Amino acid sequence: MHSVSSYSYDDFLNQTPDNNNSVLNIVEKYLKNIELRKNINAFTEVYNEESIANAKKTDQELKSNNKKKLSGFVIAVKDIISIEGKKLTCASKILKDFTSLYDATVIKKLKDADAIIIGKTNCDEFAMGSSGENSSIGKTLNPVNEAKVPGGSSSGSAAAVAANFSMGSLGTDTGGSIRQPAGFCGIVGLKPTYGRVSRYGLVAFASSFDQIGPFANNSRDAARILEVIAGHDPLDSTSANIPVPNYLEKMNGDLKNLKIGLPKEYFDDSLNPEIKKSIELKIEFLKSKGVKFVEVSLPHTEYTIPAYYILTTAEASSNLARYDGARYGHRSKNSNTMEEMFVNSRSEGFGNEVKRRIMLGTYVLSSGYYDAYYKKAQKVRRLIQKDFLDVFKNVDCLLTPTSPTTAFNLGEKTKNPLEMYLSDIYTVSVNLAGLPAISIPSGKDKNNLPIGIQLIGKHFDEQTLLKIADVCENNLN
Amino acid sequence: MSVTIKEVEHIAKLAKLSFNKDEMDLFTKQLNEILNYVEKLNKLDTTNVEPLSQVIELANVFRGDTVGKTISTKEALKNSPSQMEPYFKVPKVIN
Numbered sequence: 294m295h296s297v298s299s300y301s302y303d304d305f306l307n308q309t310p311d312n313n314n315s316v317l318n319i320v321e322k323y324l325k326n327i328e329l330r331k332n333i334n335a336f337t338e339v340y341n342e343e344s345i346a347n348a349k350k351t352d353q354e355l356k357s358n359n360k361k362k363l364s365g366f367v368i369a370v371k372d373i374i375s376i377e378g379k380k381l382t383c384a385s386k387i388l389k390d391f392t393s394l395y396d397a398t399v400i401k402k403l404k405d406a407d408a409i410i411i412g413k414t415n416c417d418e419f420a421m422g423s424s425g426e427n428s429s430i431g432k433t434l435n436p437v438n439e440a441k442v443p444g445g446s447s448s449g450s451a452a453a454v455a456a457n458f459s460m461g462s463l464g465t466d467t468g469g470s471i472r473q474p475a476g477f478c479g480i481v482g483l484k485p486t487y488g489r490v491s492r493y494g495l496v497a498f499a500s501s502f503d504q505i506g507p508f509a510n511n512s513r514d515a516a517r518i519l520e521v522i523a524g525h526d527p528l529d530s531t532s533a534n535i536p537v538p539n540y541l542e543k544m545n546g547d548l549k550n551l552k553i554g555l556p557k558e559y560f561d562d563s564l565n566p567e568i569k570k571s572i573e574l575k576i577e578f579l580k581s582k583g584v585k586f587v588e589v590s591l592p593h594t595e596y597t598i599p600a601y602y603i604l605t606t607a608e609a610s611s612n613l614a615r616y617d618g619a620r621y622g623h624r625s626k627n628s629n630t631m632e633e634m635f636v637n638s639r640s641e642g643f644g645n646e647v648k649r650r651i652m653l654g655t656y657v658l659s660s661g662y663y664d665a666y667y668k669k670a671q672k673v674r675r676l677i678q679k680d681f682l683d684v685f686k687n688v689d690c691l692l693t694p695t696s697p698t699t700a701f702n703l704g705e706k707t708k709n710p711l712e713m714y715l716s717d718i719y720t721v722s723v724n725l726a727g728l729p730a731i732s733i734p735s736g737k738d739k740n741n742l743p744i745g746i747q748l749i750g751k752h753f754d755e756q757t758l759l760k761i762a763d764v765c766e767n768n769l770n
Numbered sequence: 771m772s773v774t775i776k777e778v779e780h781i782a783k784l785a786k787l788s789f790n791k792d793e794m795d796l797f798t799k800q801l802n803e804i805l806n807y808v809e810k811l812n813k814l815d816t817t818n819v820e821p822l823s824q825v826i827e828l829a830n831v832f833r834g835d836t837v838g839k840t841i842s843t844k845e846a847l848k849n850s851p852s853q854m855e856p857y858f859k860v861p862k863v864i865n
Contacts, residue, residue, distance in 0.1 A: 341794045394845050487828045531824070532833040599808035610785060617786070620858050624851035631863050641793060641833025648787055652797060653804060655785040656773070670810050671821030676814070678822060711803050752826060 299510040302460060302517060316355070316365040316409070320348040323367055323411055323669065327458045333434045335449040336460055337372040337382055337411035347409045363408035366514075369453040369462040372413035373420055374505065375494035376400050379587025383496050384428035385418045387616050387642025388621045397494020398529065399463060399505050399522040406521045412457050414449030418644045420448045420465055420498045423473060423716045426535065426707055427646045434703070437479055437743060438706055440698035444474030447508070451478040454508045461509040461518050465495060467502045469696075472732035475508055476695035476745020479734045481762065482508045483515045484751045487727035488533035490519075491526030497612040499605035500531075502724040512733065512762035514541035519755060531551065535753050543756055544763040548582045551761070554589035554746075555689035559719055567738040568694050571744055575735055575765060576692070582764060586663055589688060591680040596673050598714060601721040603657050603670035609647075610654030616642065649710060678726040683749050689732055690758060691721050695732040697746030723749055731758045733765055807835050 308314045314696070329338055344367070351365050370376065373383045375393035377400075382388045396404065403410065417427040425433040425448025433448040435441040436456035443452045447464025447493075451474035454462050464471040467486035475482025482507045490505045497503065507518035520541075526536040555576075560569065576586055618624035618638025625637030643651070657666035683689070697718055707712040723730045732745040748758045773781075778798045789797060805809060843856045852859040 326814070391849050394841055394848070486826070488828070501825065527833060530833075531826075531828060533828065593814075596811055596814060599811050602804065603808055603811075614786075617862050618851065620846075621849035622851070628861055632786075634861055636788050639786050640788045642777050648789075649797065649800060651785050651787065652778070653801060656777075656781050656801065656805075659784060661782065666808070668821055669816060670808075671823055672816035672819040673811055673814060675819050675822035676816070678825065679790055710800055711807055714804075722864055725825075 298745055300457065300460060301510050302514050305365055305460075316351040317345065317348040320344050320367060320409060320411065323458055325413075326456065330456055331437065332439070333436055333452050333456055333734045334431055335414055335433055335452040335456065336393065336448070336680070337384060337430060338370070338380055338416050340410060344409050344411045350751055351407060351409065356761040359405040359516065359730040361405075363403065363406040363517065366408045366517070367411050367460045368403060368408045368518070369411050369414050369445050369450060369459040370400070371416050371450045371462070371464050373416060373465055374400060374463060376410065379413065381496070382429070383410045383419045384416050384430060385642065385644065385647070387639070388759065389429070389623065391621055393494075395494065397527045398491035402522050408521070414447070414453055414462060416448055416646050417446035419496065419609070420446040420467055420470055420503075421609070421646050421650055423469070423713050424701070424706060425449070425474070426703065427644055429644060435478060435700050438700065438741070440702060441742065442474050442477065442703055444700065446470040446684060447474050447502065450508050451475055451480060451482065454478070454480045454510060461495075461507055461514050463505055463518070463522070464508055466724065467499050467605060468724050469717040471506045471508065472720050472730060472745070472747055473717060474697050475613075475732040477700035477743065479737075479743025480508055480510060481515045481731065481733050482506070482705050483519060483731045483755065483758070484723060484729060485519060485523060485755055486729040487724075488531055489523050489729065489753065489755065491524070491529040491532045499608035500612065501608060502605055504724075511766050512731065512759050513541060513544065515731070516544065516759045519563075526612045533753070538756055540756055540759050544760050546764055546767075548584050548761060548764055550583070551757070552587060552688045553579070554586045554587055554684050554691045556589050556591045556684070556691055558591055558592070558594035558691060559693040563697055564694055565738075568697075568699070568744050571735045572692070572694060572743045575746060578765070579761070582647070587688060589684040589691070591722070593673065593677045593680050596717060597722040597725060598675055600670040600673040601725055602653065602714060603666050604674065604725075606650045606654030607658050607667050608654070610651045610658060613647070613651055643718050646710070648701065670731035674725050677722055679721075681726045681728060683747075690751070690754070690761070693747045693749065695719060695747040699740070699742035699744055701737050719747060726751060729758060730757045731762050733762045735765070772807065773798065
């Protein structure tokens with residue numbers, strides 16, 4: 294096994310099984326890597342003994358030719374997804390001592406496929422944030438450059454893959470929380486179509502936006518994870534009953550006859566010139582593979598961030614009303630009445646960004662403002678989705694930057710929430726429209742920081758994105 | 771539109787959150803900045819546009835009314851900060 298970078302499942306499958314590359318050996322190396330770079334703070338909990346026991350078991354199974362889809366695939370899980378018997382903190386003080394009573398559907402599926410879950414990853418509290426700095430156990434560092442943020446909110450999941458703490462990971466994406474950290478850390482991050490992956494067992498932030506998806510070193514591994522976790526689930530009434538394709542089978546390198554749209558609103562002056570240059574190179578490369586490019590327009594782009602923050606904070610204020618100190622979670626010691634218990638438990642338990650969003654959401658839903666804000670934003674959401682549906686009549690997918698900049702400095706945007714929100718400018722529209730999108734690495738800037746580019750697909754067409762991503766990766770140099 | 775400290779206090783009450791004076795000032799300032807920014811939406815004419823709440827437009831997902839496995843009372847109480855089986859224990863409500 295490589296000691297430093299991008300060990301993929303194909304590397305694992307292609308090597309001759311012996312003692313040096315047993316699953317046990319791989320897991321031990323990951324555990325050692327985690328120990329060596331503890332300062333990255335990627336995990337809320339590491340399952341040392343359990344992953345070693347599972348690795349030994351997998352080695353036995355493999356010896357008896359009992360190979361499942363993800364046997365030996367070592368995966369880390371954002372600590373906002375339930376694993377039975379394990380702590381589920383959402384990186385929040387309010388859930389510090391909470392233990393999950395059941396497996397999320399994605400976890401059950403990973404376990405059934407014999408994946409090895411190595412630990413739970415740090416994140417912005419309740420997945421609210423774009424830098425990984427809003428965690429009750431402290432910020433996560435970017436493994437590529439420790440003075441920079443790893444991105445957020447799935448900060449630890451991105452860092453874990455980038456630092457070679459695991460082969461892949463699960464994150465969640467409400468407005469870019471998989472794609473933006475994938476871009477900042479130089480790895481692949483896929484946000485599936487809304488409804489593609491069951492949310493059963495995922496702690497809700499904004500229910501009509503949230504989606505679980507994979508991080509990996511390459512799109513083939515992302516495809517492998519997606520194929521396992523995707524599919525209809527009767528336990529999530531918003532999950533779609535649409536067959537899951539065999540993604541790898543169709544990642545055959547053939548991009549002829551594909552037409553990709555370049556939304557002009559995503560290439561304006563606010564885009565960092567180095568990122569722009571990197572995208573131009575990628576376009577030239579894809580043209581050489583037979584892809585056609587056309588400029589398209591998504592005229593409502595400037596309204597995406599306002600609509601997003603109204604709708605997601607409204608949903609959050611409602612979803613987070615359940616944390617009241619009564620049945621689970623933190624209860625304030627200084628509470629003599631029920632009302633005090635509610636107010637004090639919530640005020641002590643939530644961090645500032647979560648409070649800010651609950652306040653904004655409560656405001657936009659409050660009497661007299663509902664129509665002006667919430668309903669208005671829902672109407673704008675329709676227009677934003679229509680922009681995409683219109684351009685998809687003419688193109689197969691879209692290519693855009695993932696973020697306007699590469700990874701920014703730790704502490705750079707913590708004082709100004711609005712500026713932090715604007716770092717998601719290229720990612721939130723996808724969640725408003727419910728589309729799938731992938732961020733793939735596309736070289737580095739002059740400071741040696743990874744650049745991410747985003748491909749946005751039609752509803753339930755993750756396949757096309759993965760196919761293009763795969764071809765791009767094979768030509769990274 | 772801008773919100774006053776008084777309104778923010780009211781919102782805090784609805785959200786069951788409390789803030790000290792400094793926090794209240796900061797939150798009022800930040801909420802105003804964010805609200806000013808989202809004001810942009812009013813530039814758009816949305817007459818006759820249907821609100822979108824479910825992006826893949828699934829509707830009326832039903833399931834059979836069948837008895838399934840559920841968690842036990844003991845399990846349900848496991849995460850509670852204070853309990854007296856089979857109840858969650860909370861501060862006295864009626865004096």
